Amino acid sequence: MQFKAATIRDVAELAGFSVTTVSHVLNDVNGKRIAGSTRERIREAATQLEYRPNRLAQGLRSQRTHTIGFVSDLVATTPFAGQLILGAQEAASAVGSLLLLLSSGGDPALEDRELQALSDRQVDGVLYASMYHRIVSPPARLGDGPAVLLDARTENGEFTSVVPDEVGGARAAVEELLSNGHRRIGFCTDSADIPATRARLTGYRQALEVYGIPFDPSLVIAGPGEAVGGFDSAYSLLERPDRPTGLFCFTDRIAFGAYQAAAELGLSVPHHVSIVGFDDQEIISTNLRPGLTTMALPHYAMGKWAVESLIRQIENGPDSPAVHQLMPCPLVRRASVSTPPRG
Amino acid sequence: MQFKAATIRDVAELAGFSVTTVSHVLNDVNGKRIAGSTRERIREAATQLEYRPNRLAQGLRSQRTHTIGFVSDLVATTPFAGQLILGAQEAASAVGSLLLLLSSGGDPALEDRELQALSDRQVDGVLYASMYHRIVSPPARLGDGPAVLLDARTENGEFTSVVPDEVGGARAAVEELLSNGHRRIGFCTDSADIPATRARLTGYRQALEVYGIPFDPSLVIAGPGEAVGGFDSAYSLLERPDRPTGLFCFTDRIAFGAYQAAAELGLSVPHHVSIVGFDDQEIISTNLRPGLTTMALPHYAMGKWAVESLIRQIENGPDSPAVHQLMPCPLVRRASVSTPPRG
DNA sequence: CAGAGTTGCCAAAAGGATTAGGCGGTGCAA
DNA sequence: TTGCACCGCCTAATCCTTTTGGCAACTCTG
Numbered sequence: 001m002q003f004k005a006a007t008i009r010d011v012a013e014l015a016g017f018s019v020t021t022v023s024h025v026l027n028d029v030n031g032k033r034i035a036g037s038t039r040e041r042i043r044e045a046a047t048q049l050e051y052r053p054n055r056l057a058q059g060l061r062s063q064r065t066h067t068i069g070f071v072s073d074l075v076a077t078t079p080f081a082g083q084l085i086l087g088a089q090e091a092a093s094a095v096g097s098l099l100l101l102l103s104s105g106g107d108p109a110l111e112d113r114e115l116q117a118l119s120d121r122q123v124d125g126v127l128y129a130s131m132y133h134r135i136v137s138p139p140a141r142l143g144d145g146p147a148v149l150l151d152a153r154t155e156n157g158e159f160t161s162v163v164p165d166e167v168g169g170a171r172a173a174v175e176e177l178l179s180n181g182h183r184r185i186g187f188c189t190d191s192a193d194i195p196a197t198r199a200r201l202t203g204y205r206q207a208l209e210v211y212g213i214p215f216d217p218s219l220v221i222a223g224p225g226e227a228v229g230g231f232d233s234a235y236s237l238l239e240r241p242d243r244p245t246g247l248f249c250f251t252d253r254i255a256f257g258a259y260q261a262a263a264e265l266g267l268s269v270p271h272h273v274s275i276v277g278f279d280d281q282e283i284i285s286t287n288l289r290p291g292l293t294t295m296a297l298p299h300y301a302m303g304k305w306a307v308e309s310l311i312r313q314i315e316n317g318p319d320s321p322a323v324h325q326l327m328p329c330p331l332v333r334r335a336s337v338s339t340p341p342r343g
Numbered sequence: 344m345q346f347k348a349a350t351i352r353d354v355a356e357l358a359g360f361s362v363t364t365v366s367h368v369l370n371d372v373n374g375k376r377i378a379g380s381t382r383e384r385i386r387e388a389a390t391q392l393e394y395r396p397n398r399l400a401q402g403l404r405s406q407r408t409h410t411i412g413f414v415s416d417l418v419a420t421t422p423f424a425g426q427l428i429l430g431a432q433e434a435a436s437a438v439g440s441l442l443l444l445l446s447s448g449g450d451p452a453l454e455d456r457e458l459q460a461l462s463d464r465q466v467d468g469v470l471y472a473s474m475y476h477r478i479v480s481p482p483a484r485l486g487d488g489p490a491v492l493l494d495a496r497t498e499n500g501e502f503t504s505v506v507p508d509e510v511g512g513a514r515a516a517v518e519e520l521l522s523n524g525h526r527r528i529g530f531c532t533d534s535a536d537i538p539a540t541r542a543r544l545t546g547y548r549q550a551l552e553v554y555g556i557p558f559d560p561s562l563v564i565a566g567p568g569e570a571v572g573g574f575d576s577a578y579s580l581l582e583r584p585d586r587p588t589g590l591f592c593f594t595d596r597i598a599f600g601a602y603q604a605a606a607e608l609g610l611s612v613p614h615h616v617s618i619v620g621f622d623d624q625e626i627i628s629t630n631l632r633p634g635l636t637t638m639a640l641p642h643y644a645m646g647k648w649a650v651e652s653l654i655r656q657i658e659n660g661p662d663s664p665a666v667h668q669l670m671p672c673p674l675v676r677r678a679s680v681s682t683p684p685r686g
Numbered sequence: 687c688a689g690a691g692t693t694g695c696c697a698a699a700a701g702g703a704t705t706a707g708g709c710g711g712t713g714c715a716a
Numbered sequence: 717t718t719g720c721a722c723c724g725c726c727t728a729a730t731c732c733t734t735t736t737g738g739c740a741a742c743t744c745t746g
Contacts, residue, residue: 007702018726023704033723055463056408057702060399060731070444081425089444098460101444103432117441120398227630256630263606283422283626287570287599350732361696366734376693400732403701
C-alpha cells in the first residue's frame with residue numbers, strides 16, 4: 001500500500017517526454033497523433049517502472065472514481081446477502097469498479113449519513129439493497145446521483161429497480177406439481193403483507209387456472225414465516241382426510257416445517273406428499289431428506305443486473321428513465337416431488 | 344453525488360479568510376492560534392454551505408483514505424460471511440472508515456490483481472478473510488501495507504490474525520453435556536484435515552479429561568461434513584447397544600443429520616439423546632425441533648477485532664509486531680440438551 | 687525606542703492525474 | 717517566397733485539500 005510507487009512524472013522522465021504525452025499514450029486518447037516510437041518508449045518506461053495510475057488523483061481530476069456504493073438495510077444478516085453482493089461485486093470488477101459496502105440496519109438517519117459518506121467519496125453511483133423484496137422509501141439524498149434499487153422498489157417507482165419475478169416463480173412452482181399429476185395443492189404461505197405474499201398467491205392461482213382447477217381458499221393457510229409456522233400450517237392441511245397431495249411452501253423454512261409435519265403424521269416425502277419450496281436456501285434445501293425442490297431467488301443475477309444498469313445510468317447521464325426489471329426465478333429440482341399416490 | 348458541492352474555497356470566500364485558515368480551523372490543527380471570532384465565522388460559513396471535505400482530495404494530500412480493503416476467498420458464499428463483514432463494517436464506520444469489498448473465489452492470480460486494485464486506491468490497510476478457519480498463504484503483495492488475517496493464519500504467523508478459539512469452544516460444548524450428567528459422549532466430526540477438526544478434537548479430549556473420563560476412540564466418527572455425513576456417523580453411533588447418551592457434532596449441519604438419524608432410530612432429542620452442535624447456523628439451529636444447543640462462531644466479534652487491530656497498526660506505523668488473537672465461542676443454549684435417560 | 691517574541695493569518699507548494707489550448711516545424715500549393 | 721494545414725508534443729490550468737514557510741503587526745522587555 002505505501003512505499004514509493006512510480007508516478008506518471010517518473011514515467012515521463014524516464015521516457016523523456018512530457019507528462020501530458022504519457023497520459024495521452026497510456027489512456028489511448030484519440031484525436032491525438034503520437035509517433036509510434038514515442039508510444040513504444042513510453043509504454044516501455046511504464047512497464048519498467050511498474051507504473052499504476054493513482055486512482056485517487058485520477059478520480060479527483062476526472063470526476064469518476066470507479067467506485068460504487070452498496071447500501072443495505074441488513075447486509076449480511078441474511079444468508080442471501082452473499083449472492084446479492086457477489087453478483088454486484090463481480091459485475092463491478094468486470095468494468096474496473098469496486099464496491100463500497102455499508103449496512104444501515106434499517107435506521108433512516110444512519111442511512112442518510114452513510115449516503116453522505118459515499119457522496120464525500122465521490123462514488124459514481126449507489127446500489128440500495130433490501131434483503132428481501134420490499135417497498136422502500138429511501139432517503140431523498142439517494143436521488144442526488146445515479147441509483148438502483150436492489151430487491152426493492154419505491155411506492156411511486158422513481159428509481160430503477162430489480163426484483164424477483166415472484167408471480168412467475170410461484171406459477172412455475174405450482175406447475176411443477178400440476179405437471180406431475182397433482183390436483184389438490186395446498187399453499188402454506190406467510191401472513192405478512194409484503195409483495196412476495198401477494199405475488200406468490202397470484203402465481204399460485206394463475207397456475208391453477210391454466211389447469212382449469214377452481215381455487216379453494218381452504219387450501220391456503222397463512223402463518224408466521226419460520227419453520228414452526230410451516231409446521232402448523234402443513235400439519236393442519238395434512239391431517240385432513242381430503243389432504244392435498246402437493247404442498248407449495250412460501251419459503252424453504254416453511255417447507256422445513258412441512259417436512260417435520262409430514263414426518264409427524266407418518267407421511268413420507270415425496271411418496272405421500274410432494275413439496276415445493278421457495279428461496280433455495282441451500283442449507284435447508286440440500287440438507288433436507290429428500291432434497292427439496294424449490295424456486296431459487298435470483299440474487300446473483302439481480303446483483304449483476306443492478307450494477308450493469310447502474311453503470312449504464314452513470315454513462316448516459318442523469319436523464320435516463322427508470323427501468324423496472326423482473327428477474328426470473330429458476331426451478332431447482334431435487335427429490336421432493338413425484339406423482340401423487342394412487343387413490 | 345454530483346451537482347455543485349461547496350469546496351473549502353467557497354467556505355473561505357464566504358467567511359472572508361484564506362483557505363489555509365479554514366483548513367486549520369475545520370481540522371482543529373493544534374499549534375495554530377486562531378482568534379475565537381475567526382473560528383466562529385468559519386464554522387458558521389461551513390455549516391451554512393453544508394461544506395463537506397472531498398475525501399478524494401483529502402486522501403490524495405494526506406495519504407490516508409480512511410478506506411479498508413476486505414478481500415475474501417468466498418465472500419458471501421457462506422452464511423457466515425454476513426456477520427464477519429458486518430462486524431468489520433461497523434467497526435470501520437465507528438472510526439470513519441469504509442470497507443472496499445472484494446472476493447477472489449480463491450484464485451491466487453485474481454487475488455493479486457485485487458490487492459493491486461486496492462493499492463491503486465490507496466487503501467489504508469487490508470483485511471484478508473477466509474470463510475472458514477484456515478491456514479492460508481496470501482499473495483506477497485499483502486505484506487506491502489498493514490494487513491490482518493480474519494479467520495485464518497499463515498504457516499509462519501507473519502501477519503496479525505484472529506481466529507475462533509476452537510479448543511475452548513469444543514471443550515465448553517462437551518462440558519455442557521458432561522455437566523448435565525452425560526458420561527458416554529460421541530463426537531461426529533469431519534474427516535477434513537483443517538485446524539478446526541484437530542482443535543475441536545483436542546477440546547473434546549480436554550473436557551473428558553477434566554471429568555476423568557478415559558478417551559474412547561470408537562466414539563469418534565469422522566465423515567464428510569454435510570448433513571448426510573452427519574446422518575451416517577450419528578446413525579452408526581446411535582444404533583449401538585451401548586450408544587452414547589450425548590453427541591457432540593462438529594457442525595450444525597452434521598447435527599442436522601444426527602437429528603435425522605435419531606428420528607430414524609426412534610430416538611427423541613433430547614430425551615434419548617442430547618446433541619450439541621457447532622457454528623450456530625441459525626437457519627438450522629433455530630429451525631430444528633427441538634432447537635439446537637450449539638457453539639456460536641464469533642464472526643461479528645472477529646470482524647470487529649480485525650478492523651480495530653488494523654487501525655492500530657495503521658496508526659502505529661509498520662513496526663508493530665504480529666498479534667494472534669483467539670476469539671471465544673459462546674455457548675447458545677436451546678433445547679437439545681437434557682440429562683441422560685435413566686438406566 | 688530598538689530588538690525579541692507572539693499572534694493571526696496568508697501564499698504557495700504538494701499530492702497525482704487529465705485536458706484545453708498553444709507553439710514550432712514540416713510539406714505542399716499558390 | 718508566402719500562406720496554410722497539420723502533425724507532434726508541451727505548457728499550464730484544473731480537480732480539492734493539507735501543509736510548509738513566512739510575513740506583518742502587535743506586545744513586551746530593558
